[in-house]
Amino acid sequence: MTDRKMTIREMCEAFDVTPRTLRFYEAKELLFPIREGQKRLFTKRDRARLKLILRGKRFGFSLEEIRQLLDLYYMDDSQETQLRKTYTLAEKHLAEMEAQRDELNEAIAELKEQMAWGAKRLEQLAPDRAAG
């Protein structure tokens, strides 16, 4: 496997984050870059995790919640209880995400309706150049 390890700068450019952020994530045990002497090197695994981290953030999950979810993706089957616990947690999150999606759809519909109103008002004010 071509696992090109990346420096912190390369990571920053690839994912549009700062070095501080990556070190912070390491301190919080969300990433585990290997060390070459003093320097960090980010593996393919770190890149996959970071992608999931950033996505989780966009959905409003805290870093701690994300950390626990990452375990589902990257767990060694060592102990069952842990796996089972994580699985249950994932079920909870899945339910949350589906609920959030449904509410989001509702909100989108409402906002669209509201915007139709706004568009109508704009047309009345300036019939020549309609909104949109």
Added chain:
Amino acid sequence: MTDRKMTIREMCEAFDVTPRTLRFYEAKELLFPIREGQKRLFTKRDRARLKLILRGKRFGFSLEEIRQLLDLYYMDDSQETQLRKTYTLAEKHLAEMEAQRDELNEAIAELKEQMAWGAKRLEQLAPDRAAG
């Protein structure tokens, strides 16, 4: 219209927030309770706004972003430029929300797939009591 004004306590129980939160939202100009002497009274309008505020938060919008969006729902048609500006802002947010929904659907699919894996592993460990 039966606009039963509500005290801060009633609001707190109705929406499951603290008094501090409501005063904070007033300070940030998201709510505009009227005053009866010293005391705040929350109108139907405040309740509608609060509902939108709490929903916006669940979608990860900041209070400042929410404040601007609320203007679309509660603007007097006084000046066109303002209305047009807000409309444009709403279009941006709508696009964001739709993108977020799509990404959320993607993430849900991925998580489900990942959980199928976890379930399989759990079955191997304890075939009698399956996961789910």
Added chain:
DNA sequence: CGTTACGTTTACGTTCACGTCATCTTTCCT
């Protein structure tokens, strides 16, 4: 051989969204 670029650690600063006192009126109840 200096300096420029990239990296490190340590540590204090900052923003957001409130929580948590402390202190003071107002109001309602017995």
Added chain:
DNA sequence: AGGAAAGATGACGTGAACGTAAACGTAACG
């Protein structure tokens, strides 16, 4: 009248998620 309950106004505290500055190491470039 007296006391709890509800509400108000500061003002300081807090946790999350970084920003930012200081001080240092080292490796390559001209």
